Amino acid sequence: MSGILDGKRILITGVLMESSIAFHTAKLAQEQGAEIILTAFPRPTLTERIAKRLPKPTKVIELDVSNDEHLAGLEEQVREELGGLDGVVHSIGFAPQDALGGNFLNTPFESVATAMHISAFSLKSLTMACLPLMSEEGGSVVGLTFDAQFAWPQYDWMGPAKAALEATSRYMARDLGKQNIRCNLISAGPLGSMAAKSIPGFSELASVWDDRAPLEWNLADPEPAGRGVVALLSDWFPKTTGEIIHVDGGLHAIGA
Numbered sequence: 001m002s003g004i005l006d007g008k009r010i011l012i013t014g015v016l017m018e019s020s021i022a023f024h025t026a027k028l029a030q031e032q033g034a035e036i037i038l039t040a041f042p043r044p045t046l047t048e049r050i051a052k053r054l055p056k057p058t059k060v061i062e063l064d065v066s067n068d069e070h071l072a073g074l075e076e077q078v079r080e081e082l083g084g085l086d087g088v089v090h091s092i093g094f095a096p097q098d099a100l101g102g103n104f105l106n107t108p109f110e111s112v113a114t115a116m117h118i119s120a121f122s123l124k125s126l127t128m129a130c131l132p133l134m135s136e137e138g139g140s141v142v143g144l145t146f147d148a149q150f151a152w153p154q155y156d157w158m159g160p161a162k163a164a165l166e167a168t169s170r171y172m173a174r175d176l177g178k179q180n181i182r183c184n185l186i187s188a189g190p191l192g193s194m195a196a197k198s199i200p201g202f203s204e205l206a207s208v209w210d211d212r213a214p215l216e217w218n219l220a221d222p223e224p225a226g227r228g229v230v231a232l233l234s235d236w237f238p239k240t241t242g243e244i245i246h247v248d249g250g251l252h253a254i255g256a
């Protein structure tokens with residue numbers, strides 16, 4: 001059976017638990033014919049354990065996106081395993097506790113800087129680390145955001161970090177278009193992953209979806225977001241770049 005990622009080689013970051021958007025992306029990517037490689041943070045053993053639940057075995061590489069040595073070592077390890085890359089998935093987000101949960105006005109810059117580094121700047125550093133692996137045919141870079149057009153309850157400095165991620169993605173689309181590399185984001189609705197659980201009061205934020213989303217939204221189902229990522233990795237969005245596609249049950253379109 002043919003899949004929409006047949007013959008594609010994809011690097012996927014962010015597989016931590018079965019609830020990770022990246023786990024569902026990895027599963028769907030393999031089902032759609034891709035060869036994948038995973039990166040792991042904080043420990044490869046955690047990701048290796050979860051990766052056993054994927055349809056096919058996959059290599060796991062340690063990668064802290066704020067570690068320049070890890071980034072520099074990525075090319076060789078990926079080349080050895082896959083020969084090159086046709087796609088990269090950035091499914092990474094982090095903010096220190098004092099940058100979340102209603103402390104917006106008192107968060108120190110140090111914590112804001114960490115949130116920006118790990119959640120936004122890393123889209124650029126990860127992509128640049130992978131760039132030598134992409135051929136003249138180009139490729140697709142896909143990241144995950146949480147709609148940064150609005151101020152949300154509790155989300156605090158992750159909001160400006162996501163706004164920075166969204167802008168970074170547009171600038172990367174600008175600068176990598178000549179190499180036929182597309183850069184797009186999926187803007188997902190709330191999902192009960194580890195990243196979400198670390199936001200104090202996350203359920204308050206998520207309850208907005210019960211009241212307002214046109215399509216029923218299931219907090220426990222990351223598959224729709226994963227499907228969006230796989231679609232953007234495929235050849236079915238060949239002229240789309242610098243775009244943000246909402247996989248949020250339609251909430252972004254509703255005023256009140």
Ligand SMILES: NC(=O)c1ccc[n+]([C@@H]2O[C@H](COP(=O)([O-])OP(=O)(O)OC[C@H]3O[C@@H](n4cnc5c(N)ncnc54)[C@H](O)[C@@H]3O)[C@@H](O)[C@H]2O)c1
Pocket residue numbers: 013014015016017019020021022040041042063064065066090091092093094118144145146187188189190191192193194195196
């Ligand atoms: N869960 C939601 O409600 C939601 C909604 C919209 C967007 N997102 C975004 O989706 C992406 C994936 O999050 P998730 O919900 O699957 O949660 P998750 O906790 O499963 O994934 C977050 C990932 O970030 C990785 N990470 C953190 N610091 C890192 C570092 N220094 N280096 C490398 N990796 C690092 C973690 O290892 C983890 O795998 C994030 O960008 C998140 O902001 C999540």
